[in-house]
Amino acid sequence: xxxxxxxxxxxxxxxxxxxxxxxxxxxxxxxxxxxxxxxxxxxxxxxxxxxxxxxxxxxxxxxxxxxxxxxxxxxxxxxxxxxxxxxxxxxxxxxxxxxxxxxxxxxxxxxxxxxxxxxxxxxxxxxxxxxxxxxxxxxxxxxxxxxxxxxxxxxxxxxxxxxxxxxxxxxxxxxxxxxxxxxxxxxxxxxxxxxxxxxxxxxxxxxxxxxxxxxxxxxxxxxxxxxxxxx
Amino acid sequence: xxxxxxxxxxxxxxxxxxxxxxxxxxxxxxxxxxxxxxxxxxxxxxxxxxxxxxxxxxxxxxxxxxxxxxxxxxxxxxxxxxxxxxxxxxxxxxxxxxxxxxxxxxxxxxxxxxxxxxxxxxxxxxxxxxxxxxxxxxxxxxxxxxxxxxxxxxxxxxxxxxxxxxxxxxxxxxxxxxxxxxxxxxxxxxxxxxxxxxxxxxxxxxxxxxxxxxxxxxxxxxxxxxxxxxx
Numbered sequence: 098x099x100x101x102x103x104x105x106x107x108x109x110x111x112x113x114x115x116x117x118x119x120x121x122x123x124x125x126x127x128x129x130x131x132x133x134x135x136x137x138x139x140x141x142x143x144x145x146x147x148x149x150x151x152x153x154x155x156x157x158x159x160x161x162x163x164x165x166x167x168x169x170x171x172x173x174x175x176x177x178x179x180x181x182x183x184x185x186x187x188x189x190x191x192x193x194x195x196x197x198x199x200x201x202x203x204x205x206x207x208x209x210x211x212x213x214x215x216x217x218x219x220x221x222x223x224x225x226x227x228x229x230x231x232x233x234x235x236x237x238x239x240x241x242x243x244x245x246x247x248x249x250x251x252x253x254x255x256x257x258x259x260x261x262x263x264x265x266x267x268x269x270x271x272x273x274x275x276x277x278x279x280x281x282x283x284x285x286x287x288x289x290x291x292x293x294x295x296x297x298x299x300x301x302x303x304x305x306x307x308x309x310x311x312x313x314x315x316x317x318x319x320x321x322x323x324x325x326x327x328x
Numbered sequence: 329x330x331x332x333x334x335x336x337x338x339x340x341x342x343x344x345x346x347x348x349x350x351x352x353x354x355x356x357x358x359x360x361x362x363x364x365x366x367x368x369x370x371x372x373x374x375x376x377x378x379x380x381x382x383x384x385x386x387x388x389x390x391x392x393x394x395x396x397x398x399x400x401x402x403x404x405x406x407x408x409x410x411x412x413x414x415x416x417x418x419x420x421x422x423x424x425x426x427x428x429x430x431x432x433x434x435x436x437x438x439x440x441x442x443x444x445x446x447x448x449x450x451x452x453x454x455x456x457x458x459x460x461x462x463x464x465x466x467x468x469x470x471x472x473x474x475x476x477x478x479x480x481x482x483x484x485x486x487x488x489x490x491x492x493x494x495x496x497x498x499x500x501x502x503x504x505x506x507x508x509x510x511x512x513x514x515x516x517x518x519x520x521x522x523x524x525x526x527x528x529x530x531x532x533x534x535x536x537x538x539x540x541x542x543x544x545x546x547x548x549x550x551x552x553x554x555x556x557x558x559x
Binding site for chain 2: 209
């Protein structure tokens with residue numbers, strides 16, 4: 098019941114399962130234009146509410162701009178560490194983590210959301226306004242998977258001030274930064290996520306994330322087969 | 329510079345480019361448990377801020393629940409059509425579109441965001457609160473691509489009231505519905521998105537979505553090679 102060959106299906110799952118949020122292991126090597134094109138084109142073919150395609154991709158190599166973003170990261174990281182004042186062990190663990198590769202990666206990409214694109218009436222965005230920004234997130238995940246298949250690592254830097262980003266990149270008031278990504282070839286893709294490996298948090302059992310018919314219902318007997326499959 | 333074989337890479341791109349938002353063409357055939365498991369497990373391996381994995385998947389087959397959701401869709405669709413009062417042609421075009429497959433699809437899946445998961449301190453969510461819900465969107469895109477590779481169509485119904493969903497599915501106050509999806513095997517995946525095919529909106533040129541170094545800069549000569557590639 099699928100038009101995918103075995104290796105084609107495996108390729109998708111390989112990208113999904115071996116994709117990592119990369120903060121270190123970047124190597125000094127430019128991403129060729131054709132590779133970067135394929136990665137951006139994959140993002141551009143994400144689903145979007147009402148086919149509004151509300152994304153932009155700002156590609157950043159300039160060192161001055163990157164340093165501004167890095168400074169924003171440093172301030173926000175310090176603020177975050179202070180929030181853990183009451184949990185000394187956790188705080189120490191946090192402080193040791195490498196959380197971004199802004200300066201070491203080959204390229205930074207800021208992905209933004211423009212709610213005015215093809216608007217003001219956007220089909221399907223009339224009840225839930227947020228579906229516009231959700232479309233941009235789907236594009237980011239496409240970008241991330243395509244990069245993985247091309248051997249390019251991606252790290253999402255979320256410890257940042259959006260106001261700082263808006264200033265550094267001349268983003269107009271009506272446009273919202275959604276993600277700040279660091280892209281580059283890497284020495285390796287780690288077998289497990291960094292935060293799982295260092296014991297920050299475990300991977301949750303899928304069975305706990307799945308509910309049947311209503312929120313909070315985890316073991317109805319009508320769904321026994323699937324429960325056995327997800328366990 | 330990649331550890332993906334040709335067919336593996338092609339498989340990922342095939343899923344990305346041939347994925348559709350499916351509203352019709354659903355056929356009467358259950359999704360086997362092992363297939364559904366792979367689709368959900370793909371979603372569960374999305375990136376998440378601070379490895380918080382803040383998603384849940386509520387699987388819905390019950391006809392009464394679906395009818396409640398369909399009623400919500402009908403109300404919101406009517407409201408949306410009224411918004412186009414001043415644009416009669418557009419309004420007529422909208423009214424003819426098939427926008428959901430709630431009752432005809434094999435399975436409905438509501439994907440939710442739980443901000444309390446592994447909280448209250450979530451690493452990386454301390455500066456930009458929205459990164460939590462962005463993680464859930466990445467999981468939705470993984471689900472969508474995995475479904476495509478399995479031959480299963482997915483339609484995202486965004487013309488809905490979240491309050492109605494919360495009532496119909498017993499979703500607690502602290503949890504936010506993010507997407508309501510219709511899943512099922514389909515007769516075909518259309519070669520182009522429905523809204524592009526019927527002329528609702530065109531696909532934007534990728535070149536217009538890409539900026540260089542700053543917002544709004546589209547043709548700096550330092551980036552000539554990439555500009556030629558994205559054109």
